[in-house]
Amino acid sequence: MLLNPYGMVYVLRLGHRLGRDKRVTTHVGLVARAFGANGFILEGCDESVLGSLRKVLSVWGGDMVVECCSSGMEVVRSWKDAGGEVIHLTMYGLPLDDVIDAIRVSPKPKLVIVGARRVEWFYYENSDYNVAVGNQPHSEVSALALFLDRLFRGRWAYIRFGGAKLRVIPSSRGKVVVRVGGPREGSDEGSRGFHKGSG
Amino acid sequence: MLLNPYGMVYVLRLGHRLGRDKRVTTHVGLVARAFGANGFILEGCDESVLGSLRKVLSVWGGDMVVECCSSGMEVVRSWKDAGGEVIHLTMYGLPLDDVIDAIRVSPKPKLVIVGARRVEWFYYENSDYNVAVGNQPHSEVSALALFLDRLFRGRWAYIRFGGAKLRVIPSSRGKVVVRVGGPREGSDEGSRGFHKGSG
Numbered sequence: 001m002l003l004n005p006y007g008m009v010y011v012l013r014l015g016h017r018l019g020r021d022k023r024v025t026t027h028v029g030l031v032a033r034a035f036g037a038n039g040f041i042l043e044g045c046d047e048s049v050l051g052s053l054r055k056v057l058s059v060w061g062g063d064m065v066v067e068c069c070s071s072g073m074e075v076v077r078s079w080k081d082a083g084g085e086v087i088h089l090t091m092y093g094l095p096l097d098d099v100i101d102a103i104r105v106s107p108k109p110k111l112v113i114v115g116a117r118r119v120e121w122f123y124y125e126n127s128d129y130n131v132a133v134g135n136q137p138h139s140e141v142s143a144l145a146l147f148l149d150r151l152f153r154g155r156w157a158y159i160r161f162g163g164a165k166l167r168v169i170p171s172s173r174g175k176v177v178v179r180v181g182g183p184r185e186g187s188d189e190g191s192r193g194f195h196k197g198s199g
Numbered sequence: 200m201l202l203n204p205y206g207m208v209y210v211l212r213l214g215h216r217l218g219r220d221k222r223v224t225t226h227v228g229l230v231a232r233a234f235g236a237n238g239f240i241l242e243g244c245d246e247s248v249l250g251s252l253r254k255v256l257s258v259w260g261g262d263m264v265v266e267c268c269s270s271g272m273e274v275v276r277s278w279k280d281a282g283g284e285v286i287h288l289t290m291y292g293l294p295l296d297d298v299i300d301a302i303r304v305s306p307k308p309k310l311v312i313v314g315a316r317r318v319e320w321f322y323y324e325n326s327d328y329n330v331a332v333g334n335q336p337h338s339e340v341s342a343l344a345l346f347l348d349r350l351f352r353g354r355w356a357y358i359r360f361g362g363a364k365l366r367v368i369p370s371s372r373g374k375v376v377v378r379v380g381g382p383r384e385g386s387d388e389g390s391r392g393f394h395k396g397s398g
């Protein structure tokens with residue numbers, strides 16, 4: 001993947017509540033993939049979320065690892081024991097612009113933590129960086145997107161997702177989707193279809 | 200507000216389904232506020248979402264207008280009749296980087312549309328721009344955040360939200376919240392509290 005020179009980046013989603021958080025957590029996982037993370041770990045093995053993400057990977061490609069765990073704290077401890085660094089996104093942390101260069105230049109594998117509601121004190125104490133994407137309440141979905149955007153300097157826009165079955169051809173006023181590897185791939189004469197929008 | 204020189208920006212959230220989309224739609228509204236939009240219009244008057252947003256405005260400040268409507272199409276027609284322009288965020292659209300400069304230099308009031316599931320063809324046809332924040336599926340929450348970030352060139356980070364009751368003091372390893380206008384405002388000796396994280 002194009003973003004590899006910056007080192008491995010995993011996202012850990014904490015505090016997912018079955019049912020209630022399904023959609024937001026799925027969006028967090030989709031952002032991880034679309035903005036170039038190498039892996040997504042969900043605390044709590046919600047198969048409806050994991051299945052949605054795997055389905056997107058199968059259709060739209062990419063090789064992001066999708067896993068779940070029973071304890072985010074154990075993931076953090078193992079990550080640090082293995083020489084990685086931990087970045088916790090929180091509205092109480094230091095401004096993104098102030099710390100992103102230091103984070104970017106470090107060659108250590110990065111674990112980026114996004115919480116749901118209340119995040120245990122452990123994560124504040126054991127993260128190498130507590131980073132705020134603005135000190136205002138918004139969303140873990142947008143916080144992760146902005147963090148990865150700055151980390152990768154916008155290069156997520158140029159990722160080519162390997163193994164995709166479908167690909168969008170950008171269009172000023174339509175929905176043009178081509179089947180990859182088919183006889184007409186890469187042409188806007190390819191198989192057009194009306195596909196659900198993502199907003 | 201600091202971002203005013205760029206002109207008025209409203210966000211229109213389409214296709215909200217009561218209950219099911221409550222959390223994601225609330226996150227869209229919070230992103231609109233945190234990233235500098237002047238107004239948020241929800242198609243479908245879900246008081247649980249509108250109430251959550253108004254509560255955030257009352258506590259954390261800002262003057263974003265929060266409204267609802269019964270028909271997004273009517274909002275679009277009125278917006279255009281009044282001389283404004285309409286930008287629809289969709290994964291099928293033109294790359295953000297290719298169109299954002301043209302959008303930014305236009306002094307017209309901007310209506311930014313974010314959909315939920317399927318978006319009616321009307322919006323593709325009647326938008327001045329169909330814009331993709333990447334042609335991959337992710338989230339309307341992240342799409343809106345990235346769009347506003349690029350539109351405002353990252354200046355959302357410097358917005359001072361007027362009328363705030365609480366303000367976060369950025370912290371490397373804690374949660375420091377001060378009560379605005381109290382005797383200790385602006386000092387990290389201010390009223391410290393443990394407040395819910397936003398992830």
